[in-house]
Amino acid sequence: MNKRKICFVITSEIHYARNRLVLKELKKRPDIELQIVVGAGALLDFYGDVLPLLERDGFPCHAKIVMTLAGGSPIAMAKTAGVGIMEFATAFDNLRPDIVMLRADRYEMLAAAIAASYMNITVAHIEGGDVSGTIDEHVRHAITKLAHIHFATNEPAKERIIRMGENPDYVWNFGSPEIEMLSRGELRFDRKRINEIGVGKNIDLNGPYLIVMHHPVTTEVGRNRKHVEEALHAVHELGIPAVWFWPNPDAGTDETSEGIRAFRERENPKNIRFIKYLSPDDFLGLLHGAACLVGNSSAGIKECSFLGIPVVNIGTRQEGRMRGKNVIDVPYEKEAIKKAILKQRSISGGRYAPDHAYYQKGTSANIAEKLATVPLYMQKKFHD
Amino acid sequence: MNKRKICFVITSEIHYARNRLVLKELKKRPDIELQIVVGAGALLDFYGDVLPLLERDGFPCHAKIVMTLAGGSPIAMAKTAGVGIMEFATAFDNLRPDIVMLRADRYEMLAAAIAASYMNITVAHIEGGDVSGTIDEHVRHAITKLAHIHFATNEPAKERIIRMGENPDYVWNFGSPEIEMLSRGELRFDRKRINEIGVGKNIDLNGPYLIVMHHPVTTEVGRNRKHVEEALHAVHELGIPAVWFWPNPDAGTDETSEGIRAFRERENPKNIRFIKYLSPDDFLGLLHGAACLVGNSSAGIKECSFLGIPVVNIGTRQEGRMRGKNVIDVPYEKEAIKKAILKQRSISGGRYAPDHAYYQKGTSANIAEKLATVPLYMQKKFHD
Amino acid sequence: MNKRKICFVITSEIHYARNRLVLKELKKRPDIELQIVVGAGALLDFYGDVLPLLERDGFPCHAKIVMTLAGGSPIAMAKTAGVGIMEFATAFDNLRPDIVMLRADRYEMLAAAIAASYMNITVAHIEGGDVSGTIDEHVRHAITKLAHIHFATNEPAKERIIRMGENPDYVWNFGSPEIEMLSRGELRFDRKRINEIGVGKNIDLNGPYLIVMHHPVTTEVGRNRKHVEEALHAVHELGIPAVWFWPNPDAGTDETSEGIRAFRERENPKNIRFIKYLSPDDFLGLLHGAACLVGNSSAGIKECSFLGIPVVNIGTRQEGRMRGKNVIDVPYEKEAIKKAILKQRSISGGRYAPDHAYYQKGTSANIAEKLATVPLYMQKKFHD
């Protein structure tokens, strides 16, 4: 049988985590040959080297591509995309996939989309049609306009993709793969491990604790340090134990990191432990027990809405993204952040009702089925 | 006064030609500092070195960027975009423009759009919203989704841009700059010069003559040689004198060139002269006197509709682009091409009524006015 | 057994041809795992796509790397080296060779040498220590200073390598692999095929004929057209049938090509047939029957000295390279070229005594043996 070759591009550990079920479904189909290309942050220790995870989970790695420019600056992001196009092009030229499979809205994904497009390879895209802040908002829709096959993760996103002129016959909403994973998950995590990794004082995770994920906003370069400091002071002053994740490598990351580093040096906060990353399973285990997620991560919108975990969402990064009732939005202001955290901590039972806007049964199997069987086309046309 | 810095990106001679009026308007405004970056095909002799034209016309060149990969293959196009992002990023980092000004749908333009986007520079785009065939169709809309300011050249294009979620307050239709140029133009051209440039037999340009512009179609790589051969045989068999332009450097260009070269070597056609390029003014002069334009160039759709020149449009490259009554569409078949050319040559008076779908008064001045005065914004939002 | 991984880099068809015996020896050793990376000119149709040859000869291709910038200009060469480093680095990162095996003095080779060096991979180099003109002279010695294992092809070259501070224990002269191939070769070639390929008039290859290989000189950019024209006029005026090869893609190639193209168009020479390339075997077959080789190819120095074929070497490209008595050096002057060709055609028996300066028995097997068994080291030291 002539297997369809699907080339899955992975550029960060969280990205791997969120797609693991899709990878498993693809791998077990006899009509698909799964190719995996690993690049960018997924190869940088700091952001979590994905290679050992692939090996542990029994997935192959057909090509790895180092591409990230140093500096955490806007120009470094742009150049990373440039290197990415060149190297993805070589990888696709050597692997000859039928479909390149992309996810979400990062610059490495746009690079892969462009390489595939010019090489006349069909592009499939998960999680198009969402809206948010930062450059991600621009890039997500640009990828949509380059992609042939669209797997939206919620209804409004699906409608937006169609509205942008995409062929409705190639736009599906099967729900979000990471929410599917969450719906199945047995989430266990030995919280004591937190005090063995990362830096800072040991914290007590037996009572209520916070998780903080505060990433830079690329379109606010120059103000990211100020913004993270508001959050740092808020969490510090409340004194609730908190696990704080270092920021991802988008433009502005050095401002955010520097803000954290200087704060640590100066304040030596007793209630905050700073960690680089957790494996996906461990992260979900940790999340499961949290009293509140603070910051601007999309995990606050997606995973937490499904789990009913209270969220304090700070600033513009998730602006416009469809959210559940579990989210309180606040500006970059210490007092507003403190107030919102206290409010969230006090809700009855500590959990909101689960929101299923991003959830459907069989997400990953449905995606794999379409990838394996949908007729492919090359020339896109604008659908009026 | 604090001048707004507009960085105009030029990547081919035809691209320069079509934007010259806009450049002139920008240059003469006291509130604008015009920066010009020249790259890609605009620096390759074969496709017309733009630098002497800029010098002749009194325009500066702030940076030149060699970026085109050899091979005329899909992967070469992809990698060219990769090099382009990196180098445009450096150019923008050094020039610090307020606005990067792009045009149309080529891969170098997408590269510039990405570089500017990640560097938080406002992107303005002329000629978005059109529809056509080839990868250009994909790229054009991707650029739209990265751009902040849109200058459509016709009403349906404007509507499509808005439909894609762009802010209606930043989408204008001022008509097409090259049609404005055409509307003003005193088009004189000494036709005898054709026999002094290019290769092939001398041809007679005193009677009716054809112009042929047949470019590769990137999404039909592998079939471009066959397609150009149909056109070659058609024009050869008719025996009408023809000025034939070598193809542009998109993927598939080597197939098209090789088809032309082998045909020349074998048939030594008496009625065809092959030329690389003409300066913009000379091209319009030549076009003005033509009995019919044959091939798949957008000039056949845009310039010719305004001038009423009969066009035989071959194949899929211009599929979907709004066109006037002057165009007969034919497939890649010799007999169909011959029949259509004969029909076009026989129309009464040799000209159709002019079509003003792409024309408005003051196009360039209006574009310059908006660029100089419109409030700039960075974070894009999807407009429902 | 733990096989040593040898990664052979191939960047042009001639390069493949000259190393085929070495590849065969490497492939048949049980203690070696042969990896082949194909890039640059070896992937461009115009210069001979190596992939089908590898397949025909039963060699694998582990990675192919498109890297050549268009334009035939100095900056295009430089940028090609830049792309090359990035992409070779990725290939080596994925293949993890113990040794990267390079040949001669082209810019793609320097790129591979740098990538390997920074990645702490041992570099082996064939044909270091020679001297010549053009940028090749600079690059060859730079590669030597990056390489750990040196296979000179003649004694003076070996001495130069040692003099440059290399460890004498890692410098060998086993002779030149292509001369070894020549020494074994059964060289048959159906000359009639020449008139089936290439362009130009049919020529008579039953009597004495010339082969012309005239490449651009990178350090003489701006004068290459003038130089090739002297050779064109000389060969044309003599009227001896000649097979003329298009130039290689070094900087200046467009000048040389343009000179040839314009000459053809104007003069339509009856005694010259222009061809792009021949397969290695066919080339040697054709060379075997030639009355004289004209131009500036190293084949004129190396292969021809062994075969005793008369050579007219034009200009500076081979300056300093050790040569046999079969070579007459002339400047870029038509009359001098004509005179030298006539002199060479008139020598008794048409052949010089063979010169064995580049020849030794067992070249390829000896090289393979050392690659398989020599202890590897990483940190280089200058040997006084």
Add this chain to the structure above:
Amino acid sequence: MNKRKICFVITSEIHYARNRLVLKELKKRPDIELQIVVGAGALLDFYGDVLPLLERDGFPCHAKIVMTLAGGSPIAMAKTAGVGIMEFATAFDNLRPDIVMLRADRYEMLAAAIAASYMNITVAHIEGGDVSGTIDEHVRHAITKLAHIHFATNEPAKERIIRMGENPDYVWNFGSPEIEMLSRGELRFDRKRINEIGVGKNIDLNGPYLIVMHHPVTTEVGRNRKHVEEALHAVHELGIPAVWFWPNPDAGTDETSEGIRAFRERENPKNIRFIKYLSPDDFLGLLHGAACLVGNSSAGIKECSFLGIPVVNIGTRQEGRMRGKNVIDVPYEKEAIKKAILKQRSISGGRYAPDHAYYQKGTSANIAEKLATVPLYMQKKFHD
């Protein structure tokens, strides 16, 4: 007058510091137009942004080039060189210098050398012919073989350059520019400032103090963390106040940094303050008062020999470099390092006799004079 254009490439702050006198001499000559290109580490905050220093000192910046890949890995270094070639090529294409002026042995310099070489621009090189460990040893000599004009900084280096086949008429030893600067310097530094920058405990700089500069060794990737830990323990156990500089961004830098970071977190050493960098003047001021320099920096060999400051040089990084009596070499072993530091601290008067091996009067003026007046050539020849 037709000024000669000299393009000076600066890739780190220390690199700028060491060449400032040369830049001043070049700038004040009426027959020279000084161009400055800033790239790589010189644009990364972490390693000291050079742009404000240039502005303070009245030097222009003609182009800045972001090129450093993240990760501190061998492949990141290789790719940085690849990006560097491409971007230096563009910068040189836009600036059209007569001479590109390079220094020492870093990968960005090799990239600039290759770009200039292929573009037929004369390459001048300061500090060739030295010997040392790490990949720098390989790269330094490769640059020499690409360069046309050589400014060695000591006699043995000059002899090595000539021995490598360089034209003796273009090799000079005018001494080392940074030693010349040192010989003039009024070295004042307010030591209290150390406790205002960097991280760690406040230290007492009124009594004897150490400076530690311990960089990764590229050819020892995988062992750099272990190596720096030996030094950390040694310095910590001695308890002498120490100013410790973060490592430079060569491959292995993450190992070294991680070693330092983990040590700090665990031991919280009272006698060590960690700082990123000092301005050149401040560094020399600090150095002037030090009891001993510890680590593997070339400053330990060059600057300290001239000043007579005791040095404990650890490991292979400076292997082979000519040194004065002020240096004690030790392996990567805590006890050996401790013993050597104690020995150096105890020497009578705290200083050795100055060594003038790298010193000559008028270094910078002599270099500038040659750059302005020496006849330029393009084609290199091997001098036997």
